[in-house]
Every structure is written in structure tokens, then in C-alpha cells.
Amino acid sequence: MSARLGMRFGAAMRQSVRPQMRTTQRRFQSTTATQPEASGLSKFLNSEVGPKTVHFWAPIMKWGLVLAGAADFTRPASQLSLTQNLALMCTGAIWTRWCFVIKPRNLFLASVNFLLFCVGATQVTRVLSYQSELKGQTMGEMAMEKAKEGTEKVEQAAKEPGKVKEAVVGK
Structure with missing residues (x-):
């Protein structure tokens, strides 16, 4: 009698599990075959450069530099x-x-x-035009003079490695 009770229980369990398995298999197969198209927001949220990645948050933080410039x-x-x-312009480029x-x-x-480059280039142009007005030079001459000054500082630092700080700071 106890064996029959176990068999009845096993049969009842099999019947209750089998219909679930069949519907699960059918449902799974049907969703992979005809998957509805995702909305624009869900595409953005799950994209390679969406807000779940660093590829989204790094530019957001970098906007601070653009706005400060x-x-x-x-x-x-x-x-x-x-x-x-000049550093902002170069890093932007x-x-x-x-x-x-x-x-x-x-x-x-x-x-x-790109906007960081534009902001840096605008500010560099403003500074160079201001300095050229003070000296009465054209902007091209002023830029060449600044480049020569930088080259001289580098050469001085190469000749006297112990005085690199003085050469860079200009003391």
C-alpha cells in the first residue's frame, strides 16, 4: 500500500511539471524567433557606450573642462x-x-x-593677439618667438640637468 502512495505522488508530480516544461520550451522558442524590437531608450541604456559604461561617464565629466574654458x-x-x-588645445586635438x-x-x-580643442584654440588666439598688441608684432612673429623661448628652455635643461626646475619655471 505504501508503494502505491509513492507511485501516485510521483505520477502527480510528473503531470504538474510536464505542462510547465512544454510551455516554457514553446515560449522560449517563440520569443527568440520573433523578438519585438527594443525602444530607443532601452537601446541607449544597453548600448556599448551607454550610461552603464565608462564610455558614457568619462565625456560627461570632461564637459567640466569645456565649460570652465x-x-x-x-x-x-x-x-x-x-x-x-595650449595644453587644452593639444589634448582636445x-x-x-x-x-x-x-x-x-x-x-x-x-x-x-573637439569642443575642448575649439575652446583651447580660441583662448590661445586671444592670448597671442593680446601679447602681440603689447609688443607691436604680428601674431606669426609672436608665435615664433614663443616657440624659440620654449626651445631655449629645453636646451638649457638638457645642458644642466640639475637645474631643470629653474629652466622650466624661468627663474
Whole structure:
């Protein structure tokens, strides 16, 4: 009698599990065959450069540099740093190119780096034109003079390695 009770219980369990397995298999097969197209928001959330990755948050943070550089448009050119804005311009140009080389190609990061280049170039132009007005030179002559000064500092640092700080700072 106890054996029959176990057999009845096993049969009842098999009947309750089998229909679930069949519907699961059918449902799984049907969803893979005709999967509905995802919405634009879900595509963005799950993309390679979406907000779940560093490829999204790095450009967001870099916008701070662009906005800080753009805020300096209101400052007089006499208060701007040529080397700082030249560095912004160069990093913007270098990283814009790099954004098209890396995988996945990140156009959002490329756009922020391009605008960083534009802000830096604008500020460098303002500083050089201000300095050329003070000396009465053209901007091309002024740029050549700044390049020669930089070359002289590098040569001096190469000759006297112990005095690198003095050569760079200009003391």
C-alpha cells in the first residue's frame, strides 16, 4: 500500500511539471524567433557606450573642462595662461583623433574633445593677439618667438640637468 502512495505522488508530480516544461520550451522558442524590437531608450541604456559604461561617464565629466574654458571667454586676455590653454588645445586635438581609433568608436567623447580643442584654440588666439598688441608684432612673429623661448628652455635643461626646475619655471 505504501508503494502505491509513492507511485501516485510521483505520477502527480510528473503531470504538474510536464505542462510547465512544454510551455516554457514553446515560449522560449517563440520569443527568440520573433523578438519585438527594443525602444530607443532601452537601446541607449544597453548600448556599448551607454550610461552603464565608462564610455558614457568619462565625456560627461570632461564637459567640466569645456565649460570652465568657455567661462574664461569673459576674462580679459591678460589674465589667461598661454600654456594652460595650449595644453587644452593639444589634448582636445589628440583625444579627438583617438576617439575614432578606439573600439567602440565613441562619438560623444569625440565631440567633447573637439569642443575642448575649439575652446583651447580660441583662448590661445586671444592670448597671442593680446601679447602681440603689447609688443607691436604680428601674431606669426609672436608665435615664433614663443616657440624659440620654449626651445631655449629645453636646451638649457638638457645642458644642466640639475637645474631643470629653474629652466622650466624661468627663474
